[in-house]
Amino acid sequence: MVLGCMFATVFLTTAVFIIAIAMRQNTTALAQEKFLLRNAWQDRQQSILTDIRDYAFWGEAWIHLHLQVDKEWAFTQQNFGPGLYKEYHYEGIFVVDGSGRTRYAVIDGQLSDMSIESWLGKQGTVIVQQARSFTSEDNALVKNARIKGWPAIVAAAPITHGKVPGLGTIPGPPSVMIFVDRYTPNKLLALGHGIGIKNMHAPVGKQTVATGLMLTIEQSEPLLLAWDSSKPGHHLLMVTVPLLALTMLMLGIISRRVIHHAMDNARLSDWRFEQLRQSKHELSHSEARFRDVAEASSDWIWETDSRGVLTYLSSRFTAVTGYEIAIQLGKPIDSLLGSCSQPVSEWIQRQNNGNDRRTLRCHYHSAQGEERICSLVAKPIEVQGIKVGFRGTVSDITLEVEAQARIQYLSQHDTLTGLPNRHRMNEFLNGKLQAQPTVAQPLVMLSLDLDHFKPINDLYGHAAGDQVLNEVSQRLRLCLGEEDLLSRQGGDEFILLLSGLTSHEEIEARCRCLMDEIRKPFNVAGQMVNVGASIGIACAPQDALQPEELLRMADIALYQSKNLGRNRWVFYSPEMSEQLVRRREMERALGQAVVRDELRLFYQPRYSLHSGIMDGAEALLRWQPSPPALVMPDSFIPLAEETGLIIQISDWVLQRACRDALNWPKPFYVSVNISPVEFCRDDLAERVATVLRVTGLPAERLELEITENVTLEKPDKVLRIMQRLKALGVRLTVDDFGSGYASLGYLKTFPFDGLKMDRSYMRDFPHSQQAHSIVNGIIGLGKAFSLVITAEGIENAEQFAELQAIACDEGQGYYLGRPMPAADFIHMLETVGQKQISETGQPG
Numbered sequence: 001m002v003l004g005c006m007f008a009t010v011f012l013t014t015a016v017f018i019i020a021i022a023m024r025q026n027t028t029a030l031a032q033e034k035f036l037l038r039n040a041w042q043d044r045q046q047s048i049l050t051d052i053r054d055y056a057f058w059g060e061a062w063i064h065l066h067l068q069v070d071k072e073w074a075f076t077q078q079n080f081g082p083g084l085y086k087e088y089h090y091e092g093i094f095v096v097d098g099s100g101r102t103r104y105a106v107i108d109g110q111l112s113d114m115s116i117e118s119w120l121g122k123q124g125t126v127i128v129q130q131a132r133s134f135t136s137e138d139n140a141l142v143k144n145a146r147i148k149g150w151p152a153i154v155a156a157a158p159i160t161h162g163k164v165p166g167l168g169t170i171p172g173p174p175s176v177m178i179f180v181d182r183y184t185p186n187k188l189l190a191l192g193h194g195i196g197i198k199n200m201h202a203p204v205g206k207q208t209v210a211t212g213l214m215l216t217i218e219q220s221e222p223l224l225l226a227w228d229s230s231k232p233g234h235h236l237l238m239v240t241v242p243l244l245a246l247t248m249l250m251l252g253i254i255s256r257r258v259i260h261h262a263m264d265n266a267r268l269s270d271w272r273f274e275q276l277r278q279s280k281h282e283l284s285h286s287e288a289r290f291r292d293v294a295e296a297s298s299d300w301i302w303e304t305d306s307r308g309v310l311t312y313l314s315s316r317f318t319a320v321t322g323y324e325i326a327i328q329l330g331k332p333i334d335s336l337l338g339s340c341s342q343p344v345s346e347w348i349q350r351q352n353n354g355n356d357r358r359t360l361r362c363h364y365h366s367a368q369g370e371e372r373i374c375s376l377v378a379k380p381i382e383v384q385g386i387k388v389g390f391r392g393t394v395s396d397i398t399l400e401v402e403a404q405a406r407i408q409y410l411s412q413h414d415t416l417t418g419l420p421n422r423h424r425m426n427e428f429l430n431g432k433l434q435a436q437p438t439v440a441q442p443l444v445m446l447s448l449d450l451d452h453f454k455p456i457n458d459l460y461g462h463a464a465g466d467q468v469l470n471e472v473s474q475r476l477r478l479c480l481g482e483e484d485l486l487s488r489q490g491g492d493e494f495i496l497l498l499s500g501l502t503s504h505e506e507i508e509a510r511c512r513c514l515m516d517e518i519r520k521p522f523n524v525a526g527q528m529v530n531v532g533a534s535i536g537i538a539c540a541p542q543d544a545l546q547p548e549e550l551l552r553m554a555d556i557a558l559y560q561s562k563n564l565g566r567n568r569w570v571f572y573s574p575e576m577s578e579q580l581v582r583r584r585e586m587e588r589a590l591g592q593a594v595v596r597d598e599l600r601l602f603y604q605p606r607y608s609l610h611s612g613i614m615d616g617a618e619a620l621l622r623w624q625p626s627p628p629a630l631v632m633p634d635s636f637i638p639l640a641e642e643t644g645l646i647i648q649i650s651d652w653v654l655q656r657a658c659r660d661a662l663n664w665p666k667p668f669y670v671s672v673n674i675s676p677v678e679f680c681r682d683d684l685a686e687r688v689a690t691v692l693r694v695t696g697l698p699a700e701r702l703e704l705e706i707t708e709n710v711t712l713e714k715p716d717k718v719l720r721i722m723q724r725l726k727a728l729g730v731r732l733t734v735d736d737f738g739s740g741y742a743s744l745g746y747l748k749t750f751p752f753d754g755l756k757m758d759r760s761y762m763r764d765f766p767h768s769q770q771a772h773s774i775v776n777g778i779i780g781l782g783k784a785f786s787l788v789i790t791a792e793g794i795e796n797a798e799q800f801a802e803l804q805a806i807a808c809d810e811g812q813g814y815y816l817g818r819p820m821p822a823a824d825f826i827h828m829l830e831t832v833g834q835k836q837i838s839e840t841g842q843p844g
Contacts, residue, residue, distance in 0.1 A: 022233030092180030322367025759793030
């Protein structure tokens with residue numbers, strides 16, 4: 001009876017325990033499934049984040065998706081199109097420009113006009129704004145979203161030029177690239193199948209689910225993902241409960257036999273208890289050993305006796321070193337490991353059981369003969385307070401040491417050419433200058449910059465440019481002495497530090513060697529290309545003894561070399577610094593010229609040579625920083641173009657010329673010169689349209705004069721800008737025709753209304769037969785293209801009469817009227833009326 005009650009109690013207790021285990025397994029399984037699903041979702045977010053960084057921080061994406069949207073490159077050539085849907089399963093790909101407009105979209109692998117707001121609603125606008133808020137150039141964001149009730153992952157990043165320098169820019173915020181991964185029912189099932197979850201789905205409406213995971217969505221209700229839990233506890237109950245009942249039945253049957261053997265089992269239990277006690281003692285000793293090893297966190301474990309003889313090596317030892325354990329046991333640890341500072345055994349003897357963890361850097365030769373570097377940790381083994389040996393760990397740190405050495409090398413060398421970088425050059429320069437160079441033994445610095453290198457990158461790609469830079473570095477080394485240093489500063493700029501050159505002749509001979517090497521043709525993509533070099537030279541101690549000053553002076557000399565026409569070397573002189581200071585002063589003053597109202601417009605009349613009546617006037621810019629001085633445009637316009645001030649000045653000239661023209665008593669046209677720099681921007685037509693709208697001047701009264709050389713670089717872009725200007729109704733005239741290098745075909749290609757002959761053709765006209773033939777030919781050429789021909793630089797009546805005789809359309813020059821201030825020009829018009837050429841040829 002007692003035994004039956006005991007069995008019943010055991011059965012009930014076991015049943016309750018199994019049920020608890022089953023419920024715990026169900027709970028654990030559900031938590032594991034949620035964990036796996038959450039990790040899978042986060043892994044997919046990270047994958048999309050990696051993908052969008054690869055595409056957004058790409059120089060090609062900057063060019064073809066930000067500077068302009070090139071659908072041929074993006075979709076047709078599959079650089080940013082169907083492949084992202086087929087291979088990466090991104091149902092939505094968007095590019096949103098700085099104004100928030102969706103410039104490019106691919107939906108389900110097909111080109112689409114759909115905007116990001118159509119897919120994501122207000123959340124799309126929020127994601128674009130958040131992506132633009134990043135200050136770092138390599139950051140991106142990823143968000144959960146709901147698209148038509150289905151869960152989705154949305155990643156966004158601002159498009160940057162990556163690590164590629166020298167790319168163009170456009171005004172406004174950066175464009176934002178967006179990837180959308182929408183999870184339809186099939187994709188949800190596939191996601192669940194990949195992590196062992198059955199029937200994964202997104203419940204519709206208020207459908208109740210047994211298991212689920214909530215995904216947070218900004219500014220929206222959370223999204224629930226549900227699935228059918230595996231519930232392993234149910235299976236456990238179905239298996240174990242019948243087995244338990246059967247077991248209890250069998251126990252009841254054999255219980256009688258158990259009683260008969262109880263005494264034997266008791267004796268057996270006593271013997272097993274003794275064995276367990278001994279095992280516990282050995283286990284305690286083993287736990288102490290491996291607890292110490294775990295604290296050391298090593299690759300392989302060792303033990304020695306008190307004399308330093310190896311008594312134990314872990315199995316990891318053979319895998320790391322290649323040696324057999326049995327061969328090394330019984331040998332001193334010094335025969336295996338060595339240290340540069342002291343014997344390993346002496347260092348081990350000084351270790352104690354304190355909490356401080358000390359390491360010793362050692363080295364050994366593996367069985368393959370390789371020298372390996374390792375870190376050794378040691379602790380004494382004490383028995384009843386007596387040191388009986390030592391144990392510890394050895395970690396192989398060879399790769400770490402090599403990586404540190406590599407990092408140290410890269411910190412002082414250029415990764416492309418292997419030359420010393422700016423940091424290494426500064427250390428070398430400081431060392432040389434601390435040695436106090438003398439006039440008899442100077443230190444010579446050459447700042448060398450390649451000429452015409454940018455077209456190689458533009459025409460053949462940056463890989464070809466890198467090839468040329470590598471070959472340049474090799475050629476430059478040929479001209480160096482043993483104590484000289486060649487450094488790459490970045491781009492196509494190099495610094496050479498030369499010693500032992502005592503005269504200008506020796507320095508020039510070294511420069512001639514450098515120039516000769518660089519002038520040799522380079523083989524780029526099967527084509528022979530040529531580059532040149534400009535060199536600026538500064539010497540210590542003559543020019544400076546401080547590194548920064550010497551670098552600055554070499555750069556000033558380099559700048560002078562480029563200004564003198566490139567492909568030469570120039571020694572620094574104090575006058576160069578003075579010129580640079582004057583240039584900076586002019587740049588500063590020019591930057592304030594519009595604000596201080598220092599710009600003036602003069603007007604030179606232009607006459608019709610057929611009727612003798614004035615048709616219009618050309619606006620000529622002058623700068624008056626202080627009365628009565630006037631600075632002519634050829635003295636400051638190049639500086640304005642170089643510094644970017646030309647846009648501000650040009651806007652002022654356009655507005656002032658249009659406003660002045662409205663005050664003239666007759667509706668003459670006004671002619672304004674446009675800088676070639678303005679054609680590098682896309683907003684010229686919009687700026688002209690704004691000026692016409694603000695001032696109210698009819699478009700047909702505005703003529704824009706453009707030099708012919710503007711058509712040489714990027715002719716397609718220039719043509720588009722001209723077509724936009726023509727659509728406004730303004731006139732376009734070729735200025736200084738014949739002074740540039742453009743072909744005659746551009747007269748047919750570009751929508752010009754007229755051309756102005758360069759004034760150089762008037763010098764010998766009409767006395768020189770050659771000049772007469774050229775002028776007559778230009779007039780005939782212009783008429784063949786239905787252009788209005790204007791002759792500049794008419795200085796006398798003879799030129800005027802001959803131009804009339806050969807049917808030139810318009811004339812301009814000192815003979816017909818000098819440039820005059822706006823007030824004087826209006827006074828002339830009001831006093832004389834409509835200007836006309838008198839019978840004598842002079843304006844009457």
